[in-house]
Amino acid sequence: MAEAPLIEIRQLTKRFGELTAVDSLDLTVRAGEIYGLLGPNGAGKSTTIRSLMGFVRPTAGHAGLLGGTAHDLALRARVGYVGGDVVLDRGLRAGELLRWYGDLRGGVGRARVGELCERLALDPGRRIGQLSSGNRQKVAIVQAFMHDPDVLVLDEPTAGLDPLLQRSVLQLVRDRRDAGAAVLFSSHLLPEVEDIADRVGILRTGRLVREDTIANLREIARHRLELRFATDLPPGLLDGVDGVAAVEVDGRTAQLVVDGSVAELVRRVAGYGVERIISHDDDLEDIFFTYYQAEEDAR
Ligand SMILES: Nc1ncnc2c1ncn2[C@@H]1O[C@H](COP(=O)(O)OP(=O)(O)OP(=O)(O)O)[C@@H](O)[C@H]1O
Secondary structure (H helix, E strand, C coil): CCCCCCEEEEEEEEEECCEEEEEEEEEEECCCEEEEEECCCCCCHHHHHHHHCCCCCCCEEEEEECCECCCCHHHHCCEEEECCCCCCCCCCEHHHHHHHHHHHCCCCCHHHHHHHHHHCCCCCCCEHHHCCHHHHHHHHHHHHHCCCCCEEEEECCCCCCCHHHHHHHHHHHHHHHHCCCEEEEECCCHHHHHHHCCEEEEEECCEEEEEEEHHHHHHHCCEEEEEEECCCCCCCCCCCCCCEEEEEEECCEEEEEECCCCHHHHHHHCCCCEEEEEEEECCHHHHHHHHHHHHHHHC
């Protein structure tokens, strides 16, 4: 029997005047799961996350966590959040601010904060106002992870971080997931989501247009073949070939999308002097772009 999800969004709708930013969205994240939320600019990712955190009041539906909502302070204390809107007091030293956050959370050990600062190469002695944006982002990350939260809500947490730090943050996220936390993670960086997420959802104009495990998405990746022939192909040679979903012929070159066995294809082209076969399987990036592109086309 599956446990109740730690993040549960049901029929969430958020309208800003005429604009529907989130449209009847259903989304759940279980304990020990990282859910990657993807989508083009303006798709509704931040609005979804801000609704979950209680910063935005839903027009309809429910955005809940840990069996309640973020308005319940006892539950909120078990949540870690990184968003683009974290406001940090510029006059404080990073370490002072982090101690203050730790106290708010009922006391977080200095050793834990020190360990996180070390993992992210953050100097707690520096004043917030003197920190680069990447270093301020590190402060936001330390405060989100310091109390070992059961739920992590991360809105583009690696924005502005170099690749080495990005890797450190992803490892922190994995560590929490492995300890049983539910993680909702939005990002523009497809390889990072592919690397870290157990499941992904692609939002477009406030709706979930695709949701699946990374493993399944890889499975449906299309197989592409390019065949180059010695001479121009006779018209119609590659029409209606079993196992071939799409064909484009340009002179001596044929581009094919294969969705089954290539046996008939091989029989058809035998005797036509195939000089080269180039095989390329779509990766997740290609799949995501299919969905992103549809959004662009709709504009
Ligand atoms: N407070 C607000 N008032 C009016 N419109 C808003 C408000 N917040 C968001 N929107 C609109 O809602 C839509 C969704 O925005 P949202 O920030 O959730 O998208 P996003 O997927 O996070 O985009 P990005 O990747 O660019 O951060 C956009 O059209 C945005 O302009």
